[in-house]
Each structure stands twice: as C-alpha cells, then as structure tokens.
Amino acid sequence: MSKEPENNCAGGPHGLSRRGFISSVSAGAAASTALREANAASFQVIEAVGTVLPIQLKINGITRKIQVEPRWSLLFVIREVLGLTGTKIGCERGECGACTVLIDGKPRYACMTLAVEAQGQEITTLEGLMDGENLGPVQQAFVEEDAFQCGFCTPGQIMAVEGLLRRNASPTMEEVRVGLSGNLCRCAAYQHIFSAATRAAERKKKGGMA
Amino acid sequence: MMKPFAYLKAKTPAEALAALNSKGARIHAGGTDLLGCLHDHLFTVDKVVSISGIKEWSGMTGRPDGGLKIGCLTTIASIAASAVLKEKYAVLAQAASEVASPQLREQGTIGGNLCQRPRCWYYRGDFPCARKGGETCFAVEGENQNHAIFSNGPCFFVHPSDTAVALSALQARLTVAGPAGTRTVPIESFFLAPEKAIDRENVLEPAEILTEIHLPAPAAGARSSYRKIRSRQSWDFALTSVALWLQVDKGMVSQARCWLGGVAPAPWRAAAAEKLLAGKKLNAALAASAGQAAAEGAVPMRDNAYKVEMVKGAVEESLLRLLA
Numbered sequence: 457m458s459k460e461p462e463n464n465c466a467g468g469p470h471g472l473s474r475r476g477f478i479s480s481v482s483a484g485a486a487a488s489t490a491l492r493e494a495n496a497a498s499f500q501v502i503e504a505v506g507t508v509l510p511i512q513l514k515i516n517g518i519t520r521k522i523q524v525e526p527r528w529s530l531l532f533v534i535r536e537v538l539g540l541t542g543t544k545i546g547c548e549r550g551e552c553g554a555c556t557v558l559i560d561g562k563p564r565y566a567c568m569t570l571a572v573e574a575q576g577q578e579i580t581t582l583e584g585l586m587d588g589e590n591l592g593p594v595q596q597a598f599v600e601e602d603a604f605q606c607g608f609c610t611p612g613q614i615m616a617v618e619g620l621l622r623r624n625a626s627p628t629m630e631e632v633r634v635g636l637s638g639n640l641c642r643c644a645a646y647q648h649i650f651s652a653a654t655r656a657a658e659r660k661k662k663g664g665m666a
Numbered sequence: 667m668m669k670p671f672a673y674l675k676a677k678t679p680a681e682a683l684a685a686l687n688s689k690g691a692r693i694h695a696g697g698t699d700l701l702g703c704l705h706d707h708l709f710t711v712d713k714v715v716s717i718s719g720i721k722e723w724s725g726m727t728g729r730p731d732g733g734l735k736i737g738c739l740t741t742i743a744s745i746a747a748s749a750v751l752k753e754k755y756a757v758l759a760q761a762a763s764e765v766a767s768p769q770l771r772e773q774g775t776i777g778g779n780l781c782q783r784p785r786c787w788y789y790r791g792d793f794p795c796a797r798k799g800g801e802t803c804f805a806v807e808g809e810n811q812n813h814a815i816f817s818n819g820p821c822f823f824v825h826p827s828d829t830a831v832a833l834s835a836l837q838a839r840l841t842v843a844g845p846a847g848t849r850t851v852p853i854e855s856f857f858l859a860p861e862k863a864i865d866r867e868n869v870l871e872p873a874e875i876l877t878e879i880h881l882p883a884p885a886a887g888a889r890s891s892y893r894k895i896r897s898r899q900s901w902d903f904a905l906t907s908v909a910l911w912l913q914v915d916k917g918m919v920s921q922a923r924c925w926l927g928g929v930a931p932a933p934w935r936a937a938a939a940e941k942l943l944a945g946k947k948l949n950a951a952l953a954a955s956a957g958q959a960a961a962e963g964a965v966p967m968r969d970n971a972y973k974v975e976m977v978k979g980a981v982e983e984s985l986l987r988l989l990a
Binding site for chain 2: 505506507509525526527529548549550553556559562563564565568569570572573616619620634635637638639640
C-alpha cells in the first residue's frame with residue numbers, strides 16, 4: 457500500500473504525448489496502460505497518452521495529489537496509481553460489483569466513475585475498513601460466516617454490505633438481498649454472504665464486537 | 667480503456683451549455699451510460715462536459731400549482747427513496763426502485779435515465795446496424811427475444827428506461843435548454859420512433875440538455891403503480907413493464923393511463939386499454955379485457971411472442987393489485 461500521498465510525475469502536466477507516472481508502491485510492478493510487465497522494480501510506472509490533469513482525491517481519509525488522464529476510471533487510479541489492490545477489476549462495465557467502493561458513504565462502481573469526477577468526495581475502499589491491523593466488523597463477519605469461495609467478489613460484497621449498513625443499520629433479509637443485488641458471486645455463495653451481512657449488522661451495533 | 671478525451675467540469679448552466687455547443691462534446695451527468703458507450707466504442711468524444719456539479723439541476727422542489735419540479739441531476743436512488751413521490755407519484759418511485767442495481771441508482775440521474783442509449787445487443791455489440799449508420803437491423807433475422815413487439819421499423823430496439831414509462835403515465839413535461847434558450851416538451855413528444863429518426867432516440871439536439879422534469883399536481887382520487895418483469899430477479903432491463911395511472915371516483919375509473927415498457931423503441935401507450943377502462947367499474951373481468959386490449963396491434967418477431975402474453979398478464983395483474 458502506498459504510504460506516500462503524492463505521486464511523482466515525470467514531466468509537467470501539459471503538452472507531452474507520452475509520459476511516465478511513478479507512484480511509490482512498496483511491492484509493485486512496472487506497468488503501462490498497454491502492457492504490464494512484472495519485474496522487480498520497487499515502483500509502478502503508468503504511461504499516459506493524453507493530456508493529464510492534477511487532481512486531489514481523498515481516499516480512506518488521506519488526501520492524495522495525483523495526475524490523471526480524464527478517461528481514467530476511479531478503479532484504474534485506485535489500483536494502478538495508488539496501489540490499493542483491495543478493489544477488484546471484474547467486468548469493467550458496471551455489471552458485477554467487484555469494484556464497489558463508497559463515495560460519500562454510498563456504494564458505487566469505481567469502474568463506471570471517472571477519477572476526475574470523484575474530486576471533493578470521501579472515497580472509502582476495502583483498505584479503509586480496517587481497524588489498524590485488525591479486520592473491521594463487516595470483514596470479520598465474512599470470515600466468521602465463511603462468506604466466500606474463490607474470494608474474488610468478496611471485497612465488493614463487503615463494500616456493498618458496508619454501504620447498506622451505513623444507510624440501514626438493521627436491514628431485513630429482503631433489504632439485504634436488494635442491497636447486494638448489484639454484486640455477482642460466480643461461486644454462488646449468496647446464502648453465506650447474506651448471513652455475513654446480518655452478522656455484520658449485529659457486530660456494528662455492538663461497536664464492532666460479536 | 668476508453669480513448670482519450672478532454673474534460674471540463676461546468677460550474678453553471680451557462681458554462682455547460684456553452685461548452686456543449688462544440689463539435690465532439692458530450693454531456694456527463696452520472697456517467698453510467700456515457701462511460702459504457704465509450705468503453706464499447708459506440709461513438710467517440712473529444713470533450714466530456716460534466717454537469718454533475720451544477721446544483722440548480724439537482725433535487726426536487728414543489729411548484730406553485732401543486733406539482734413537482736425534478737432537476738435532471740436528481741439521482742435515481744433519491745427518487746426511489748422520496749417520501750413525497752411514494753405518496754403522490756407512486757409509479758415514479760416504484761419505477762426508480764427497479765432501475766439497475768443499488769450502485770448504479772446512487773450514481774445514475776433521472777435525466778440520464780431518460781436519455782440513455784439503446785441496450786440492443788446488436789447496437790452495443792460489434793455490428794454495423796442501422797442505428798449506427800448501417801443498412802440492417804440485425805434483430806429482424808437474428809436473436810430477437812428481447813426486442814420490440816410494437817415498432818414500424820426499421821429498428822426494433824426497446825427503450826431501456828423504466829422512469830420514462832412512469833413519467834409518461836404521469837404526463838410529465840420536460841424543460842430542454844440549448845443555445846437558443848429553453849423549450850418545454852411534453853414527454854409524449856420527447857421520444858422519437860425509429861421511422862422518424864434512426865440515429866437518436868429523442869428530440870434533443872446535440873447542444874441541448876434536458877434540465878428539468880415537471881409533474882402536474884396530483885389529481886384527487888389518483889393512484890398509480892409500476893410493474894416490471896425481467897429475466898433476472900437481481901437486476902436487469904425490463905422484458906415488459908406496465909405503468910398505470912388511474913383516477914377513481916366512487917369505484918368508477920374516471921380516467922385511465924396505461925403505458926408499457928420493454929416492448930417498443932419508446933414508452934408505448936396502450937390506448938385501447940385506456941379507452942376500455944374509462945367510465946367503468948373495475949372488476950376482474952374488466953381487468954382481463956384491458957390486458958387483452960393492451961396487446962392490440964402487437965406484431966411479435968420470431969422469438970418474442972411471449973411478450974404479447976406478458977403484456978396481457980402484467981396489465982391485468984397490475985390493475986387488480988392497484989384496486990386491491
């Protein structure tokens with residue numbers, strides 16, 4: 457995870473057609489938008505092909521100054537620029553829910569949100585639900601209910617539950633089903649996921665304790 | 667990855683209208699449909715003009731005549747959750763609650779929902795179809811189970827918006843702003859059938875923005891409902907939907923409006939059903955007859971004859987539920 461809230465842009469913000477971006481990532485890989493090649497580099501390089509804009513994003517309480525292309529999705533920026541890989545890439549067309557994050561406390565698809573559009577809003581990713589080194593109440597509930605099989609959809613499911621519970625602290629099972637209807641699980645672990653949502657609601661009411 | 671584009675976040679309506687009035691500019695409200703279209707390379711855009719920060723165009727306010735003004739940027743989620751809408755314009759709140767998924771309802775706007783592009787898989791897919799400037803509607807000979815049963819062609823997509831059907835039943839009036847000023851368009855005249863325009867779905871000119879939706883004051887004795895049938899229960903576009911608005915006086919239907927979704931390239935008025943219901947006391951037999959009447963004129967394609975039966979059943983069932 458990035459500790460450094462500002463990425464280093466190799467060059468000024470305007471006029472160049474190709475440009476390297478560096479964001480410090482503790483264990484990352486060299487990458488480009490066209491081709492990602494894993495190597496042992498300790499930083500991540502993202503090349504922009506269009507004009508870039510300086511923006512500020514507030515993610516998990518930390519304001520980060522970065523440079524982005526207008527076409528970059530919030531999902532791309534969260535993962536590839538900031539190195540927060542808890543948010544998953546699924547369909548990239550707003551259909552599966554793997555990239556769910558909270559924006560101003562509401563669940564949204566990061567793949568269908570431009571990073572430039574997320575300025576001035578509070579963004580919360582899976583990493584932001586941690587309580588220091590401990591799991592947050594929704595995460596803990598998913599562990600206790602065994603609410604996953606392959607686990608790929610799990611971060612998005614957890615964020616959808618978090619968003620639901622922030623709006624409705626005591627959802628009925630029907631409200632849980634509707635609240636999670638935007639998140640697909642190809643392993644079909646839905647019953648366990650719904651149970652985890654209910655357990656998470658109980659945990660949250662007790663201040664995070666079971 | 668989408669192709670590169672410039673980006674401008676408009677702070678005022680005037681700034682948005684000025685920025686949109688240039689070649690290759692496209693409007694961004696919630697972005698859920700625009701970004702999907704750009705991902706699929708349906709069209710290119712030189713400049714994205716974001717209107718998401720324009721406060722004047724967000725939220726709902728009462729009108730002096732007792733009606734309601736809804737800003738184009740009001741989210742689908744807030745429409746679905748509105749206590750005022752649930753009480754006075756139930757058909758709209760119900761339709762909004764059935765739109766897409768929770769995440770998309772938080773992001774998508776009512777204006778964008780009305781102006782979204784078709785979801786026909788040939789249009790969205792890699793086919794040079796009539797709507798993209800080609801000569802063929804591939805649905806005619808191809809996979810057409812989701813397509814229109816009411817269309818004069820040459821294109822047979824079904825309009826994907828739920829709120830469009832509900833707002834048709836409410837006889838909403840739309841404010842459209844453009845370089846030449848503003849105009850008001852009754853929603854009944856907003857959508858364009860494919861025989862009138864093949865490359866767009868509504869009367870908006872490229873530099874125009876749908877800015878406001880105006881609902882008339884609720885009529886005494888009026889009640890309304892929205893019923894959506896889809897193939898997936900989690901979330902999906904409508905196979906068939908029914909927006910009903912009835913004015914009932916001492917058990918008699920004095921006025922009926924019945925609009926269908928998922929069956930035509932624009933919200934479809936079931937005029938024969940409306941005529942049948944007006945002035946009669948609603949009972950099970952009348953509801954069944956109205957269902958039959960709603961399907962009058964349908965011309966199913968090879969794989970979508972089920973929609974004719976779905977219309978009949980959905981209209982009948984909606985009528986009975988509304989009067990229960």
